[in-house]
Amino acid sequence: MVSDETDSGSDSPPLLSGDSDALSQFIENMGLYFEDYGIPRIGGRILGLLLVARRPVSPEEMSEVLQVSRSSISTNLRSLLMAGLVERVSLPGERSDYYVISEEAWERSLEMRLEGIQALREIAEEGLQGLDAGHPARQRLEEMLSWTVMVEDAYRKLLEAWQSRKEVPA
Amino acid sequence: MVSDETDSGSDSPPLLSGDSDALSQFIENMGLYFEDYGIPRIGGRILGLLLVARRPVSPEEMSEVLQVSRSSISTNLRSLLMAGLVERVSLPGERSDYYVISEEAWERSLEMRLEGIQALREIAEEGLQGLDAGHPARQRLEEMLSWTVMVEDAYRKLLEAWQSRKEVPA
DNA sequence: CAATTGTTTCTGTCAAGACTGAAACAATTG
């Protein structure tokens, strides 16, 4: 699925190097994985590409390497930028924009999970208000609520731990 | 979205009681929430209904209350059963099957998250093998790997904590 | 300031899959 461009005279350093079959597979796997979680496959592939690229990548290059249209790249890139997973960097003397995986991508990923579980907690809380005391379903919703609280808590701690992971170098 | 059946002479206890607007909203919210996470909306609504019902619910009743076809109920119910989120119970003297939320639904939910993160860890590990030592992308994949390991670990602990939550009653 | 190059937006096409209704199937009961 990864097609190397026939470098048309450009003198930019190579985008990919190493076991290119393994890297193609990696990019493809990322696409499939993210698709399972509601992110467009091409978005996942862009993330995969950015993760294994030797240097920042231009939309044009993404289009060539991943063999998809520029407009698809544009759309997906914008989602990834808005989600805070990807960042734009300007390379001196370059006209085109270049993109990299955000430093905070993994952190953002945790934050998104946290937001999801908070939404579920709110649903549980509101539902609970529709049940009178002693209702047989109250127990179930209370269990649901305590589950969301527990998970939310764990995410919060995980987030802190991840953020401070470098601060404790042996 | 929730339409109460015009009880046709049956003498079964009521399915829902309490603030029925709030309960309808709850059921609908569950549908929307799960849809965001790749579960069919009707599946989420079934879970919502089972959470707030006063007693086990038959497929027939689900169809009436949620206003969807029996075949949709059947299909979604099967997925939920296979996922271990819903269980069948037999009511004495009743011909029809009845269903409830599984005792282990929340536990299963954590297990599913755990499986997801494990898959991502494997993708990272395989990708890492395609990069020679010193490759500028190695650092990024190593960070990804350590993130997955950290999250996987947290899920494992969370799972244990949830499983043993009753064993330590003040 | 025209021309060239790069990027985004817009519209149409296509594919995936959720849902329905009907038919097939199973099983219980008189």
Add this chain to the structure above:
DNA sequence: CAATTGTTTCAGTCTTGACAGAAACAATTG
């Protein structure tokens, strides 16, 4: 064992959204 009731499977419809290609837009450079 026929008839009735309940459940699943199947085929078709419809909606959603990803993607491509073309046009519009922006901006840089000679």
